[in-house]
Amino acid sequence: MAGKFELYTDKAGEFRFRLKAGNGEIILASEGYKQRASAENGIESVKKNAPDDARYERKETKAGKQMFNLKATNGQVIGASESYESTSGRDNGIASVMKNAPDAETKDLT
Secondary structure, eight states, rough: OOEEEEEEEEETTTTTEEEOTTTSEEEEEOOOBBSSHHHHHHHHHHHHHTTOGGGEEEEOOSSEEEEHHHHTSOOEEEEEEBSSSSHHHHHHHHHHHHHHTOOOOEEEOO
């Protein structure tokens, strides 16, 4: 099963999206957007930037776990990962975003 984006509204009424891998696991999540069109633009930006390894910022959380941000060409974060126990888990998450994002369809849950 292919990956997919889900577009939804959060409790505060903001638009968000998440990228799910084929197994249903969330591999990337967005910030909140006031406008639906902004969230849709964010999805397109993820699709465009996901294949480029240089767009991934690999980080360690304060708790010592691993995570990553996907950034646009202007340096703005367009999606963040969950926390991973290991660098190999994080790197597998990046590989999954690279593989799934470019051709993922968007499911509208709003």
